[in-house]
Amino acid sequence: MAYNTWTSSEPDLATIITQHPQPLEALAAGDVPALVIRQAFPLRSCQQLVERLIAKELLYDPRESIPQEFIDAAVPEGHFREGRNKEASRAWDVGTATGRRRIDIGTSLGYRGSDPDAFFAHSRESHELFEDLFSTGENPVQILYDALQGLSRTKRVVTAHEPDGRQYSPAIIRAHYGGYTYKPHFDSVRLREKREGYAVHDFEHQFAGVMVLQNTQVGDVSAQCVLHQYLWQPEIDSHLRSGTFHEHAAREGVASVDVILEPGDLYFFNTRNIHEVPGVAGDLPRIVLATFIGYSSDRDDIFVWS
Numbered sequence: 690m691a692y693n694t695w696t697s698s699e700p701d702l703a704t705i706i707t708q709h710p711q712p713l714e715a716l717a718a719g720d721v722p723a724l725v726i727r728q729a730f731p732l733r734s735c736q737q738l739v740e741r742l743i744a745k746e747l748l749y750d751p752r753e754s755i756p757q758e759f760i761d762a763a764v765p766e767g768h769f770r771e772g773r774n775k776e777a778s779r780a781w782d783v784g785t786a787t788g789r790r791r792i793d794i795g796t797s798l799g800y801r802g803s804d805p806d807a808f809f810a811h812s813r814e815s816h817e818l819f820e821d822l823f824s825t826g827e828n829p830v831q832i833l834y835d836a837l838q839g840l841s842r843t844k845r846v847v848t849a850h851e852p853d854g855r856q857y858s859p860a861i862i863r864a865h866y867g868g869y870t871y872k873p874h875f876d877s878v879r880l881r882e883k884r885e886g887y888a889v890h891d892f893e894h895q896f897a898g899v900m901v902l903q904n905t906q907v908g909d910v911s912a913q914c915v916l917h918q919y920l921w922q923p924e925i926d927s928h929l930r931s932g933t934f935h936e937h938a939a940r941e942g943v944a945s946v947d948v949i950l951e952p953g954d955l956y957f958f959n960t961r962n963i964h965e966v967p968g969v970a971g972d973l974p975r976i977v978l979a980t981f982i983g984y985s986s987d988r989d990d991i992f993v994w995s
């Protein structure tokens with residue numbers, strides 16, 4: 690097998706900039722799978738944050754019985770809504786229900802964006818929630834934004850907003866219980882969710898910035914993201930929907946990389962690259978702090994939302 694030259698850049702900003710003087714341009718072009726900042730947030734701080742989220746009843750402890758409100762609020766696997774649709778679409782076929790649950794803290798445009806008024810009202814609450822959560826001490830959202838600012842070098846990183854000032858949720862915390870799986874998919878407000886009428890629709894490229902706060906583990910296997918060197922094209926949709934992407938990728942010799950992260954590690958990738966996070970049904974959920982990022986070479990602002 691040929692040596693894979695498509696490799697992530699890590700472990701810190703200085704090294705990334707040495708390898709890729711314009712890291713976000715490299716990400717946009719698909720030249721690098723991921724930019725990884727190791728231990729952006731200390732492990733102890735990750736643990737304390739998870740404990741605080743459980744104490745505030747924003748997440749449940751899977752070792753205790755599950756309160757009904759979490760069962761009602763859970764987001765099923767692969768769910769999103771397109772355009773103004775009220776009905777959910779599926780990014781992939783999940784077959785029968787599995788009891789795998791995702792709990793969001795914050796506002797997901799992909800999940801709630803079909804109703805703009807409700808989306809921005811929910812986002813306002815998320816702003817208050819995040820301000821309250823991180824009013825004292827370290828703020829992992831700020832750490833993520835600062836890292837992105839460093840990678841962007843000269844552009845200005847801001848929370849996404851509409852021309853009239855309405856703000857998107859600055860980030861989202863997602864807990865994945867019971868082996869919740871992201872099958873091979875891509876994310877794009879432009880190409881997949883068709884969010885016309887939203888300011889984030891205007892960017893040429895979309896990235897994700899994700900910090901792992903807690904992982905799930907069975908034996909020595911933990912849940913990790915796999916990035917495929919394939920930038921989404923319409924032709925691949927039938928394989929994504931029917932679950933045959935892996936066979937297709939093997940036939941075509943598509944390279945892939947595993948991004949192995951520990952709690953506290955932060956990574957950025959181009960969400961047009963087909964990617965997946967196979968679930969691992971350990972005792973604890975995999976919990977991440979996640980953002981989407983809008984980037985255009987010819988704009989001097991970068992929008993962050995969730």
Ligand SMILES: O=C(O)CCC(=O)C(=O)O
Pocket residue numbers: 871876899914964965966977979
């Ligand atoms: O949790 C991750 O690391 C990435 C998840 C993902 O692909 C997504 O949120 O679309």
Ligand SMILES: [Fe+2]
Pocket residue numbers: 871874875876960964
């Ligand atoms: Fe994704």
